[in-house]
Amino acid sequence: MKRATLGKLPGILALAAAGGARRASASGWDLINMPRGVTNVSTRIYALHMMAFWVCVGIAVVVFGVMIWSLIFHRRSRGAVPDVTMTHSTKVEIVWTIVPVVILVSMALPAARLLVRINNNTDPQLSIRVTGFQWGWYYHYVGTHVSFVSKLSASSNAARQLDSGISPTSVPHYLLSVDHKLVVPVGEKIRLLITSVDVIHSWWVPDLGVKKAAIPGFINQASFTIAPNKPGVYRGQCAELCGRDHAFMPIVVRAVSPAQFAAWIAQRSARQTEAVTGPAAAGATRT
Amino acid sequence: MAESHLSAAHAEHDHKPYGWRRWVFATNHKDIGTMYLILSGIMFFIGGSAAMVIRAQLFKSGMELVDPAVFNSLTTMHGLIMIFGAIMPAWVGLANWMIPMQIGAPDMALPRLNNLSFWILPFAFTLMLASFFVPGSAIAGGWTMYPPLMQQFGDSFPMMIFAIHLMGISSILGAINIIVTIMNLRAPGMSLLRMPLFVWTWLITAYLLIAVMPVLAGAMTMQLTDHFFGTSFFNAAGGGDPVLFLHVFWFFGHPEVYILILPAFGIISEIIPSFARKPLFGYEAMVYATASIAFLSFIVWGHHMFTVGMPVAAQLFFMLSTMLIAVPTGVKVFNWVATMWRGSMSFEPPMLFAIAFVFLFTVGGLSGLMLSLVPSDYQYHGTYFVVAHFHYVLVPGAVFAIFAGIYYWLPKWSGHMYDMRLAKWHFWLSVIFVNVLFFPMHFLGLAGMPRRIADYAPQFTDWNMVASIGGFVFGASQLLLPYIVWKCVRSGKPVEANSPWDGARGLEWELPSPAPYHSWEFPPTEAVLAHADKH
Ligand code: HEM
Numbered sequence A: 001m002k003r004a005t006l007g008k009l010p011g012i013l014a015l016a017a018a019g020g021a022r023r024a025s026a027s028g029w030d031l032i033n034m035p036r037g038v039t040n041v042s043t044r045i046y047a048l049h050m051m052a053f054w055v056c057v058g059i060a061v062v063v064f065g066v067m068i069w070s071l072i073f074h075r076r077s078r079g080a081v082p083d084v085t086m087t088h089s090t091k092v093e094i095v096w097t098i099v100p101v102v103i104l105v106s107m108a109l110p111a112a113r114l115l116v117r118i119n120n121n122t123d124p125q126l127s128i129r130v131t132g133f134q135w136g137w138y139y140h141y142v143g144t145h146v147s148f149v150s151k152l153s154a155s156s157n158a159a160r161q162l163d164s165g166i167s168p169t170s171v172p173h174y175l176l177s178v179d180h181k182l183v184v185p186v187g188e189k190i191r192l193l194i195t196s197v198d199v200i201h202s203w204w205v206p207d208l209g210v211k212k213a214a215i216p217g218f219i220n221q222a223s224f225t226i227a228p229n230k231p232g233v234y235r236g237q238c239a240e241l242c243g244r245d246h247a248f249m250p251i252v253v254r255a256v257s258p259a260q261f262a263a264w265i266a267q268r269s270a271r272q273t274e275a276v277t278g279p280a281a282a283g284a285t286r287t
Numbered sequence B: 001m002a003e004s005h006l007s008a009a010h011a012e013h014d015h016k017p018y019g020w021r022r023w024v025f026a027t028n029h030k031d032i033g034t035m036y037l038i039l040s041g042i043m044f045f046i047g048g049s050a051a052m053v054i055r056a057q058l059f060k061s062g063m064e065l066v067d068p069a070v071f072n073s074l075t076t077m078h079g080l081i082m083i084f085g086a087i088m089p090a091w092v093g094l095a096n097w098m099i100p101m102q103i104g105a106p107d108m109a110l111p112r113l114n115n116l117s118f119w120i121l122p123f124a125f126t127l128m129l130a131s132f133f134v135p136g137s138a139i140a141g142g143w144t145m146y147p148p149l150m151q152q153f154g155d156s157f158p159m160m161i162f163a164i165h166l167m168g169i170s171s172i173l174g175a176i177n178i179i180v181t182i183m184n185l186r187a188p189g190m191s192l193l194r195m196p197l198f199v200w201t202w203l204i205t206a207y208l209l210i211a212v213m214p215v216l217a218g219a220m221t222m223q224l225t226d227h228f229f230g231t232s233f234f235n236a237a238g239g240g241d242p243v244l245f246l247h248v249f250w251f252f253g254h255p256e257v258y259i260l261i262l263p264a265f266g267i268i269s270e271i272i273p274s275f276a277r278k279p280l281f282g283y284e285a286m287v288y289a290t291a292s293i294a295f296l297s298f299i300v301w302g303h304h305m306f307t308v309g310m311p312v313a314a315q316l317f318f319m320l321s322t323m324l325i326a327v328p329t330g331v332k333v334f335n336w337v338a339t340m341w342r343g344s345m346s347f348e349p350p351m352l353f354a355i356a357f358v359f360l361f362t363v364g365g366l367s368g369l370m371l372s373l374v375p376s377d378y379q380y381h382g383t384y385f386v387v388a389h390f391h392y393v394l395v396p397g398a399v400f401a402i403f404a405g406i407y408y409w410l411p412k413w414s415g416h417m418y419d420m421r422l423a424k425w426h427f428w429l430s431v432i433f434v435n436v437l438f439f440p441m442h443f444l445g446l447a448g449m450p451r452r453i454a455d456y457a458p459q460f461t462d463w464n465m466v467a468s469i470g471g472f473v474f475g476a477s478q479l480l481l482p483y484i485v486w487k488c489v490r491s492g493k494p495v496e497a498n499s500p501w502d503g504a505r506g507l508e509w510e511l512p513s514p515a516p517y518h519s520w521e522f523p524p525t526e527a528v529l530a531h532a533d534k535h
């Protein structure tokens, strides 16, 4: 409870700063901070983000505090007399160079440690090839025949046509739902091998703490392990402008128990003949 | 104020051409500066109109206004127009007006080159804006123009590249002129470390321009030959590498963002002492901080590419170098605050904009610091959080500094005072609604809204509505500026003294108002220099 309130503080502070001290009512107003996510990495990123945020708040309080003090008391209308001898002070200038360096180093250390940890893509239990195309994703479970194209769901696609007349709120998960979800097991280290067949895309699911560019001709790696107690559906979007329908190529991941996953893979393998479809197939085999 | 050292006879030397020739054949730094500023204003409102359509489209979830392809063209052109059309020409315009006056020179060193560098621009911008009307409309790959996406656009693709080449040539010529002027035309006795900070920051900016505009031109030319002449610099199928473009582009791109902000640092460093009635704190530190920022800006470009898959060591390097830039940036902010400290401040429009600059630029700097931490950037990158960051440094940053400069020097340029009350309205509307516009973008980005999308999931509607309302009011309030300037020039109360600001120091305030056509026909004497320095 206490933690949750703390997490909302940046937004609340910011609200006050923006002059609108309104209380959160509808759900949209609550969306002011990064999700904690469901992987070890995403939670650590969240912690780093909050640490950096509070350091910034601290710096802002000190700098703005001095400034506001000065704006109130050192004004001509109060009869303030300028101290024209105050032109520099080597001592003060050294202090305000060294202190920021110390603060920065203390932020850089945990960031560097986490960075190294995130970029460790060795020893995965499952590898999935992710191929971006204009405009959707093609997934292939390495070592199986299971592969499929994942595109914006039909209901969202109908509603997103210009002047469709369909209200976005009437569509479940408008723009964040797909026809075929990426299914993964919880508790296992999953490595994504990410590429593209046309332009640069970027595969991003905030709750997994993964964002990686999909670049034609190159294979990028990213990995994640979803906490065993966090099965569920996690939604994300392409994060690199990739043309007209960039807004319409979401990513949906369904995390299930390893047993359910094994059953799903077996069932998909059985009907693998219909699996490979769509424009991505040709390019994807090239990688 | 000091008695004028310039006789009325000075004014008789004004043998300027009249009518259209005065402008087309302009060689006078003030006329050219005026043209730059007017052009910048026009582009500011064109780029602003694009932003209004963008904010209208994003007012709520659902596709109701423009096709996504048009939306992408609008965001792309908004960025390019504001950077190359609005902010950069405004800085060159201010440099033209102020540098000769501030260093005690009669004009810029290379007046004909000056004419050329200005007159290239209307052609460049015409080409750029005309690309909206060719089949397939304007390019729509973002202002960063990444291949291979950029290769997919029609005739607008070469048009934009040629426009960029023209703008690059103009910038380089302008930069050469500024460097030559500063190096050669300073009044006797004006040593480098006696120059006003606007001159200093522009000198460093000019070097940055010369260093990186050719890099941009090269990158764009490589895209051009990839498209039309079968090369494969960035084409993976031919053995090329799209990521190479990102490296080259951001090697230009990061110094470019400092090209947009360093002159702002200069202006703010002059306005705060004037209205705090106290010398700038740590003048030399400011100069060295500017120089180190300029140097560091060449080795941080990778922070725009943390998610493209660079080696860990490279990511680490770019994280540390980026964090390092925060140190000299911090020194600047501390120096401004120390200048206000124990001053005797008054709050005329230039000072109001300068104070808002220090507050809100710092907000942008702090979000920059958050962005520099690579793991966090994995979540921030490509979202509205980045949009919030760079709009904080560019709008209440660079743009407010331009406004501050205009309100500071307009009485000197025109010889008239503007309507203070209206200018304060302009300030308060701007400063309030710029925050209503951009602050919620931090929330949207953190909550997971990608940037450059034409439509979004319904849960993002609330904060987008706030941002759009802020955008509309902010946009509308900007119409006050041209009205205030026009009214000032036409019918403002004449300024009798050399300076309307009792605390202002600097050579420009030793000249009569309006400033004579050939600013310093005779170099200022040491006595004048000393008076200009004194606080
Ligand atoms: C303390 C100083 C600063 C730091 C540490 C910093 C850091 C960063 C970082 C890490 C990014 C990349 C974010 C991403 O795409 O994931 C970024 C983007 C950006 N910054 Fe800054 N920044 C600073 C100051 C500035 C200034 C002074 C300007 C311009 C006046 C500026 C303009 C931009 C722009 C335009 C972008 C986005 C470019 C794009 O992707 O379209 N920044 N900054």
Ligand SMILES: [Cu+2]
Pocket (backbone or CB within 6 Å): A200, A201, A202, A238, A239, A240, A241, A242, A243, A245, A246, A247, A249
């Ligand atoms: Cu995309």
Ligand SMILES: [Cu+2]
Pocket (backbone or CB within 6 Å): B253, B254, B257, B300, B301, B303, B304
């Ligand atoms: Cu940068």
